[in-house]
Amino acid sequence: MSGLRVYGVVGWKNAGKTTLMERLVAEITGRGVSVSTVKHAHHAFDMDHEGKDSFRHRAAGAREVLVCSGARWALLHELRGAEEPPLATLLEKLSPVDLVLVEGYKRDRHFKVEAHRPETGAPLIATGDPTVRAVASPAPLPGLATPWLPLDEPARVADFILRETGLA
Template sequence: MEEAIDSPFPVLGIAAWSGTGKTTLLAQLLPRLREAGLKVGVIKHAHHSFDVDQPGKDSYKLRQAGAAPMLIASRERFAMMQETPNQEEPDLAYLLSLMTIQAPNLVIVEGFKAWPIPKLVLYRAGIGDDSIVSGDWVQAVALSGSAPVSIPPKVKRLDLNDIDAITDWIIEWMNAQPSAAAL
C-alpha cells in the first residue's frame, strides 16, 4: 500500500466513473457541510485543457506574455493561473499544499482516483467497471442499488441518493482524522 499524502487537514477523495454524478453530489453536499460550520476546499481534476481566463482580458494578455503565476483579484474573489507545460498529470500533493494557507477544515478531491488518499466511492450499476469499489483507500461506498462485488466490513455502505446520510458520514469521518484535531 502506498503511503498517504501528509496534510494539515483531512483530505477525502470522491472517486467515480464519469457520468456517475460526482459534481452533482458535491453541489448538494457543500451547502450542507458549510451549514455544519465547515470550511471545505475542493480540488477538481480535469482530463482536458481548460482556461478560466478569457482572451482579450488584461490578465489573459499578461499570462500569455509570460506571467507565471498570474493572480487576478477583486474584492469578491481572486484566481491564480499557472501554466504547467510538459506536466503529465497534476501533482495532488503540490495542489494540496496550495490549500494550506486557506486553512480549510476539509479538502475534497474530485478525481485523482489513483492517488493514495481516503476515498468515498460513488457507484451506479452500468457505469464503469465495478473494481472502483474495492481498494486499500476506500473508506465508504455510496451506491445506487446493490453492490456489484462484496464490500469489506470496514467500508461504510451508503445510499447514493441519501445526501443527509452522506453528509453525516463525511463529518463523522473528518472528525475521526488525526489532522482534524489540529484545527
C-alpha cells in the same frame, strides 16, 4: 499542512461525482464546517476567456497571473511543459480549512467515497482499492464489501465523511 483533513469523491465518467461534491459542500458548510475543494481535470481547461486581460497575459507567456477584485482573487499558474504537480503539493497552496474535499485523484492514498451508477457499465473502483471506504449508489449493490451509502442522500454521505475525518 500536517493534520489537514482530506477526503475524496471518485468514480468513472457520469457516475455523479460533481453533483455529489456540490451537494456535500452545501451540506457540510451548512453544518458550520469550513470546506475547500480540489478538482482534477484530465484535460487542459481555461478559467478565463480569450480577449480578457488575464488570458492575454497568459498567452503572452506569463508563468502566473493573479486576478483580484473586491469579490475574489484567483491565481492562474501555467505549467509551460512542467509535470503536473502531485495532490500533496496542491494541498499546500490552500488556506487552512476544516476539510478539503477532492474530486478525482483516484490513485492517491487519501480515503474516498466512490460515486457509482451501475447503468454506466463501469466497474467498481472499490473492488481493488482499500482507500475507497464506501460506495454511494442509487441502490445497494450485491456483494459489496465496503459500506453502501445512498447517492441521492448527501446528508448521509456527509455524516459518513465527517465521522471518518473526526469532524462529526
